[in-house]
Amino acid sequence: MSVSGHPRAYHELKTALAASIPSERLIDDPLRTLAYGTDASFYRLIPQLIVRVESEAELILTLAECHTRGLPVTFRAAGTSLSGQAVTDSVLILLSRAWRGHEILDDGAAIKLQPGVIGARANQLLVPFKRKIGPDPASINSCMIGGIAANNASGMCCGTAQNSYRTLRDIRVILADGAVLDTADSSSREAFRRSHGELLEALERLSRETLANPVLADKIRHKYRLKNTTGYALNSLVDFTDGIEILKHLMIGSEGTLGFISSITYDTVPDEPVKAAALAFFPDMATTCRATIALKKTLVSAVELMDRAALCSVQDKPGMPEVLKTLPEGTAALLIDVRGDDEAELESREAQVHAALEGLKTLEPLTFTRDQPTYELYWKIRKGLFPAVGAIRETGTTVVIEDVAFPIERLDEGVLALTEVFHKHGYQDAILFGHALEGNLHFVFPQGFEKPGEIERYQALMNEVAQLVGVEYGGSLKAEHGTGRNMAPYVELEWGADAYALMWRIKALFDPENLLNPEVILSRNPTLHLENLKPLPAADPLVDKCIECGFCEPVCPSRDLTLTPRQRIVIRRELARLEALGEQANDDDKARIEQLWSDYRYQGDETCAADGLCATQCPVSINTGDLIRSLRRERNVGKAGVARLVGRHFSGTTRFGRGALNMAAFGQAVLGDKGLIKVSQTLRKLSGERLPQWLPSMPRAASVKVLKRSVNRDDRIRDKVVYMPSCATRVFGANRDDQESRSVMELTLALLDKAGFEVIIPAMPGHLCCGMAFQSKGQFGEADHKARELNRELLAASQNGRYPVLCDTSPCTLRMRETLDERLVLMEPVNFAHDHLLPRLEITPVDECIAVHVTCSSTRMGLTDKFLALAKACSTNVVVPAGITCCGFAGDKGFSTPELNASALQGLAHQVKGCVAGYSNSRTCEIGLSLHGGIPYRSILSLVDRVSRSKEVVERKERVSEA
Numbered sequence: 001m002s003v004s005g006h007p008r009a010y011h012e013l014k015t016a017l018a019a020s021i022p023s024e025r026l027i028d029d030p031l032r033t034l035a036y037g038t039d040a041s042f043y044r045l046i047p048q049l050i051v052r053v054e055s056e057a058e059l060i061l062t063l064a065e066c067h068t069r070g071l072p073v074t075f076r077a078a079g080t081s082l083s084g085q086a087v088t089d090s091v092l093i094l095l096s097r098a099w100r101g102h103e104i105l106d107d108g109a110a111i112k113l114q115p116g117v118i119g120a121r122a123n124q125l126l127v128p129f130k131r132k133i134g135p136d137p138a139s140i141n142s143c144m145i146g147g148i149a150a151n152n153a154s155g156m157c158c159g160t161a162q163n164s165y166r167t168l169r170d171i172r173v174i175l176a177d178g179a180v181l182d183t184a185d186s187s188s189r190e191a192f193r194r195s196h197g198e199l200l201e202a203l204e205r206l207s208r209e210t211l212a213n214p215v216l217a218d219k220i221r222h223k224y225r226l227k228n229t230t231g232y233a234l235n236s237l238v239d240f241t242d243g244i245e246i247l248k249h250l251m252i253g254s255e256g257t258l259g260f261i262s263s264i265t266y267d268t269v270p271d272e273p274v275k276a277a278a279l280a281f282f283p284d285m286a287t288t289c290r291a292t293i294a295l296k297k298t299l300v301s302a303v304e305l306m307d308r309a310a311l312c313s314v315q316d317k318p319g320m321p322e323v324l325k326t327l328p329e330g331t332a333a334l335l336i337d338v339r340g341d342d343e344a345e346l347e348s349r350e351a352q353v354h355a356a357l358e359g360l361k362t363l364e365p366l367t368f369t370r371d372q373p374t375y376e377l378y379w380k381i382r383k384g385l386f387p388a389v390g391a392i393r394e395t396g397t398t399v400v401i402e403d404v405a406f407p408i409e410r411l412d413e414g415v416l417a418l419t420e421v422f423h424k425h426g427y428q429d430a431i432l433f434g435h436a437l438e439g440n441l442h443f444v445f446p447q448g449f450e451k452p453g454e455i456e457r458y459q460a461l462m463n464e465v466a467q468l469v470g471v472e473y474g475g476s477l478k479a480e481h482g483t484g485r486n487m488a489p490y491v492e493l494e495w496g497a498d499a500y501a502l503m504w505r506i507k508a509l510f511d512p513e514n515l516l517n518p519e520v521i522l523s524r525n526p527t528l529h530l531e532n533l534k535p536l537p538a539a540d541p542l543v544d545k546c547i548e549c550g551f552c553e554p555v556c557p558s559r560d561l562t563l564t565p566r567q568r569i570v571i572r573r574e575l576a577r578l579e580a581l582g583e584q585a586n587d588d589d590k591a592r593i594e595q596l597w598s599d600y601r602y603q604g605d606e607t608c609a610a611d612g613l614c615a616t617q618c619p620v621s622i623n624t625g626d627l628i629r630s631l632r633r634e635r636n637v638g639k640a641g642v643a644r645l646v647g648r649h650f651s652g653t654t655r656f657g658r659g660a661l662n663m664a665a666f667g668q669a670v671l672g673d674k675g676l677i678k679v680s681q682t683l684r685k686l687s688g689e690r691l692p693q694w695l696p697s698m699p700r701a702a703s704v705k706v707l708k709r710s711v712n713r714d715d716r717i718r719d720k721v722v723y724m725p726s727c728a729t730r731v732f733g734a735n736r737d738d739q740e741s742r743s744v745m746e747l748t749l750a751l752l753d754k755a756g757f758e759v760i761i762p763a764m765p766g767h768l769c770c771g772m773a774f775q776s777k778g779q780f781g782e783a784d785h786k787a788r789e790l791n792r793e794l795l796a797a798s799q800n801g802r803y804p805v806l807c808d809t810s811p812c813t814l815r816m817r818e819t820l821d822e823r824l825v826l827m828e829p830v831n832f833a834h835d836h837l838l839p840r841l842e843i844t845p846v847d848e849c850i851a852v853h854v855t856c857s858s859t860r861m862g863l864t865d866k867f868l869a870l871a872k873a874c875s876t877n878v879v880v881p882a883g884i885t886c887c888g889f890a891g892d893k894g895f896s897t898p899e900l901n902a903s904a905l906q907g908l909a910h911q912v913k914g915c916v917a918g919y920s921n922s923r924t925c926e927i928g929l930s931l932h933g934g935i936p937y938r939s940i941l942s943l944v945d946r947v948s949r950s951k952e953v954v955e956r957k958e959r960v961s962e963a
Helices: 007-017 030-036 056-069 119-129 145-150 186-195 197-211 214-223 235-239 243-250 285-295 308-314 322-326 343-356 372-383 385-392 408-424 454-472 484-495 497-510 565-579 587-606 613-617 624-635 637-648 650-686 704-708 727-731 744-754 780-797 810-819 829-840 856-860 864-874 898-904 923-933 940-946 951-962
Strands: 049-053 073-076 091-095 102-105 110-113 168-174 180-182 260-267 274-282 302-307 332-340 398-405 431-435 440-447 719-724 757-760 805-807 841-843 846-852 875-879 917-920 937-939 948-950
Touching (some): 007 049, 007 056, 030 049, 030 565, 030 587, 056 073, 056 091, 056 168, 102 119, 145 260, 168 243, 180 186, 186 197, 197 214, 197 235, 214 497, 235 243, 274 285, 274 343, 274 372, 285 332, 285 343, 285 408, 302 308, 308 322, 308 431, 332 343, 332 372, 385 398, 398 454, 408 431, 408 454, 454 484, 484 497, 587 624, 613 624, 613 856, 624 637, 650 727, 704 744, 719 744, 719 780, 727 744, 744 757, 744 937, 780 810, 805 810, 829 841, 829 864, 829 940, 846 864, 846 940, 864 875, 864 940, 898 923, 917 923, 917 940, 923 937, 937 940, 948 951
Parallel strands (some): 049 091, 073 091, 719 757, 719 805, 846 875
Antiparallel strands (some): 102 110, 110 260, 168 180, 168 260, 302 332, 398 440, 431 440, 841 948
16 A cells, blocks of 8 residues: 655655755665665565655654655664564655664663664673663664664563563654654653643543543553553553653554654663573473473573474574484474573572473473583574574565464463464464563464465465454464554454554544554554565575575675665565566666666675675575675676686786885875875776775785795794785785884794794795685686685695695685685684684783774684684783674775775774774775774784794793703
8 A cells, every 4th residue: 555645745855855964865766765665574665765864853854844745754773673664655764873872871770772773782882781671682683772662672581571661761752743852851851741731631631541441451451461562552551640651651662653762761681691591392382381381480581482393494504403303293392591690590590490390291301501602502593493484485485474472371272273273274384483481472484475365365364363362362463573564454453442542542642644654553454464565586596585684784884885785685686576577578667677787786786895794694694795796797707808817927916916006105105195095086087986096094015025035944843834825915015104014924924933833835825816806706717716726735735734724814714714625724813823823922911902803704704702812812901893894895895995995984983092003814904994993903913923922932041041
């Protein structure tokens, strides 16, 4: 159902807003309106205009201009919502990075957060205080506070006691008429009472009427004994009598239909540090539900239920316990999590669990684990269930997740009845899991809408599920995912006519024109949930299993510049859909295809770092960089000869690079930084953006003579290591103005000598390359050729893997691990220094503040903890900037697409202010980090060398002294 206005109205709106908001934040091109307008649900509506707001003033202006034209408005934070709350075919207000403010209050007892703060970031801020926010949705690493509050999201451990409604201290909201209320500010409250006294009196009157209706009041109390996000928070009318308190709590779970949450202050909850978990297997669902009811009386943090089908969906994934494959049919499992402030408290709570489950049959003895990897594996099983179905679904189908809650005392019969309903309608592939302690269950199943009869089958299922859960069992049709579009037609069925009429009265008080996110929560359209369904056509095997959840977005370096991995996939799918029309495509379709491909060149391709970090967050491990590299291969097929020429003369290529740096150094000496930047920008423009941009942080040229020098001249027997300097360190030397004047090669050789290693340099070091530079351009043939060359030389130098191989650049090491012989022991600077250098060196940490940048390749190789441990062994004060993931330099993107590097590192300088230097393990990354951090960034080996002495030398001196 369309709610948008006439196209002319949107043009007039954009013109009016352009007087105050920069045009680059007023988006109406076909590519980005589709990409930015897509959320995690199975609905598609394409906005007519997207407004990236950076302040309350801009948001109020946008609301006013939309109201003047009668245009509906929807607010969007992260877009991880599953029920269609964040899509519109009208005006979408998108939060920019300007909404990520935060303030710790009362020594961590409370935290004030703007809506653009990611949930996990809030908890990270509270770590020093041993506190956390109450809500803990499974998407907490991606979803934002605005969505968490607007949907009253809960999660694994949250229950009903620690959700946003219960832990809300204060809120700052902007209403449809532009009025601002900050409940933490007494002057704001008083001003609001004067300006909006009628609204507050009306809310207080609704409260009195509700309390005077004992049947309705009791029903409300019953409904919120359960997890419940269906409809508005009517419990605010029975929990409070003051108008401001009612308004404050009505905003929680209102899904942007009553106003905009500008900030929220949470009372935080304890984050108990000692944790353990057990995976308990029961012979059948009935026993599992009885166990859940028994555990309700214990002090457990979470109890997660999983049926046999759910366990089957993840049993073949890497790292899963073998026992999952051997469980009999009918088995169900509980993931039981217990936490405490210390070991004694944890043991006491474990004992409570054992006592509660005594007499109930389990397939294996119940055992708690404190082992961190095992603990994380158990939770990985649980959190991987929803996307696991997405990964194995038939291409072209979507994934539907239903989120219901039964009264806990009727959980076992409710589960049985619901399972029968799914089987009755042919949904044999549905899996069941959920937060069992609250009677909250998720049913997940693949659903196609293209084949005849599928929409009708889905409608019949939903009708029966709604009747069963909402009426017969008095449960919740939406326990924690918000009402959205897919449950709006059933709100009245669950709540009854009186409560439903009360909700419409609330909506009319706040939004009489029905312009704030219409058709969400309340709708008079009985088939709303069957309309505007998202197509998911086959596009590419690399990404067809994507369910568009958005988990990838927070780590993408282009997220604030162009597209994210999810959005790149959305556009690729749209192109596939249009191209599949073939001869049926009309002129408009053909023009759209041409325009999308043209815009995608920059938005999707040129600004993609292809770093693979998206795969680390993706529940089904999709590396969108592989998709982009594949597209580059298709586009650059005619350049294979050039790539081959460069690869066959690679020594000359690196010599040319060093020569260019020497020429740039001469130009800088003559023209100065500003002059050279201006000349570089002019030449780059004249070349059609093909020439690289000169950067003020451009280093000196490296000298490769160091590789030919004689090392380890003494006759001592030493351990051997093969040292493979990357092409980046063979080209780029130290920063021009840095106190550390040695190149990475010099640092590496000095450290290896100090630690007592005999160094082996492979033959033809100037010619060797891992192939990543070619792979990133889509030149896979030459990339593979260079990898084969390197493989041959490293096997020879290491005597077929007898000696470890150290590469001084992390991204190259990752590429080598992915392509070279498994016999080779391949290590990069952090791994090698942590495991092999620290034991051989005497370390005296410096008492100064340093910054650390964990590269994307280090993250992908699982080296984050070692990176931090190494840095903390060398310095007493280590800063890891928050929100800085991949730096976006991406080999040469920092030169060819410098805006990507600038966007990815926005805010870095502020976070590293006060640090004397920064350290990383990729030379090109360090160039961009130095530029945008405002401090020199060097190899981590520089820090290790600075703070270390050879233990062998120290011990020798001590023996001489004693003699």
